[in-house]
Amino acid sequence: MYTTELQKTKAVDAIEDPEKLAAFEARVAADDFIEPKDWMPEAYRRTLTRQISQHAHSEIVGMLPEGNWIGRAPSLRRKAILLAKVQDEAGHGLYLYSAAETLGTSRGQMIEALHSGKAKYSTIFNYPTVTWADIGAIGWLVDGAAIMNQVPLQRTSYGPYARAMVRVCKEESFHQRQGYEIMMHLCQGTSEQKRMAQDALNRWWWPSLMMFGPPDENSPNTAQSLRWRIKRETNDELRQKFVDITVPQAEAIGLSVPDPALHWNESKGGYDFGEIDWEEFYAVVRGEGPVAKERMKARRDAWEKNAWVREAADAYAAKKAQKKQAA
Numbered sequence: 269m270y271t272t273e274l275q276k277t278k279a280v281d282a283i284e285d286p287e288k289l290a291a292f293e294a295r296v297a298a299d300d301f302i303e304p305k306d307w308m309p310e311a312y313r314r315t316l317t318r319q320i321s322q323h324a325h326s327e328i329v330g331m332l333p334e335g336n337w338i339g340r341a342p343s344l345r346r347k348a349i350l351l352a353k354v355q356d357e358a359g360h361g362l363y364l365y366s367a368a369e370t371l372g373t374s375r376g377q378m379i380e381a382l383h384s385g386k387a388k389y390s391t392i393f394n395y396p397t398v399t400w401a402d403i404g405a406i407g408w409l410v411d412g413a414a415i416m417n418q419v420p421l422q423r424t425s426y427g428p429y430a431r432a433m434v435r436v437c438k439e440e441s442f443h444q445r446q447g448y449e450i451m452m453h454l455c456q457g458t459s460e461q462k463r464m465a466q467d468a469l470n471r472w473w474w475p476s477l478m479m480f481g482p483p484d485e486n487s488p489n490t491a492q493s494l495r496w497r498i499k500r501e502t503n504d505e506l507r508q509k510f511v512d513i514t515v516p517q518a519e520a521i522g523l524s525v526p527d528p529a530l531h532w533n534e535s536k537g538g539y540d541f542g543e544i545d546w547e548e549f550y551a552v553v554r555g556e557g558p559v560a561k562e563r564m565k566a567r568r569d570a571w572e573k574n575a576w577v578r579e580a581a582d583a584y585a586a587k588k589a590q591k592k593q594a595a
C-alpha cells in the first residue's frame with residue numbers, strides 16, 4: 269500500500285509544471301500556509317485529503333468505544349465529563365471533514381469511502397472497551413498519543429488543517445487529563461480497582477504505541493510528507509516522545525508499563541523499549557481488529573437510521589432558498 273502511494277506521488281511529481289512546483293515548494297520551505305485556492309501539486313492534494321479524512325474518520329469512529337460507557341459511567345459527574353468528551357470528538361470530526369472538503373472531496377464521498385471499507389481510520393478504535401478503567405486508559409494514552417501527533421500539525425503546511433488543530437489540541441489536552449484522573453482515582457481505590465487500572469494499561473499500552481504508525485524505515489510516505497511539511501516529525505520520533513512522557517506518569521500512580529525491555533537510557537536521554545508486534549498492527553489495518561466489524565456496523569446503522577435528519581435539513585434548505593427567491 270505504502271509503495272504504491274509513493275510511486276504515484278513520484279509519477280505525479282514528474283508531470284507537474286516545474287515552475288509552479290518550485291514556487292510552491294519555496295513557499296512551503298518558508299513556512300507559508302497553503303490555502304484552498306492556491307495552486308498545489310496533485311500529490312499534495314491527494315495525500316492531504318487522505319490524511320485529513322482518515323483523521324476525521326478516526327474522531328468519529330473513536331466516539332464508539334467511549335459512547336459504549338456513557339450509560340454506565342459510575343457517577344453523574346463522570347457521565348457529564350464523558351459526555352462532553354465524546355461530543356468534543358464529534359466536533360473534531362466536523363472541523364476535519366470541513367477542512368478536507370476545501371480540497372475538493374465532498375463529505376458524502378468521504379463517508380461513503382469509510383462505510384465501504386475503502387478509507388482507513390486509526391486502528392486503536394478496533395479494540396473493545398471492557399471495563400470502566402478502559403475509559404481512563406483511552407483518555408490518558410489514546411488522547412495522549414493523539415496530542416503528540418497533533419501538536420506538530422498546528423504547523424502543518426495546509427492552512428485549514430493547521431487552524432483546525434489549534435482548537436482540537438486544546439480539547440485533547442482536557443481529554444488526556446480526564447483519562448489520567450480516572451486512572452489516578454482507581455489507583456487510590458480498592459485493590460480490585462487498582463487491578464482494573466493495571467489491566468487496562470496492559471491492554472492499551474501496545475496499541476497506543478502503534479498509533480504513531482509503522483517504523484520510519486517502513487514508512488516511505490514520510491520523506492515526501494516531511495518535505496511538503498504535511499508532517500513535521502517522524503513516526504518514531506513522536507513514539508519516543510510519547511514513551512518518555514508517559515512512563516513517569518504510570519510510575520507516579522503506581523502502575524507498571526507492560527514491557528520487560530523498558531529501561532532508561534542515560535546516553536540518549538530517553539527510554540529504550542521493546543519490539544512492537546507489527547504483525548498485529550497490519551492485521552488490524554487490514555480490518556481484522558477484535559471489534560472492527562462491530563464498529564463499521566454501528567457507523568452504517570447510524571447513517572441509515574438518521575437519513576431523515578439529512579432529508580429534513582435538505583428540505584429546509586430548499587424551502588429557505590425558495591423563499592429567498594420569491595422575496
Ligand SMILES: [Fe+2]
Nearest residue numbers: 327356357360
Ligand atoms: Fe479528538
Ligand SMILES: [Fe+2]
Nearest residue numbers: 357411440443
Ligand atoms: Fe480526544
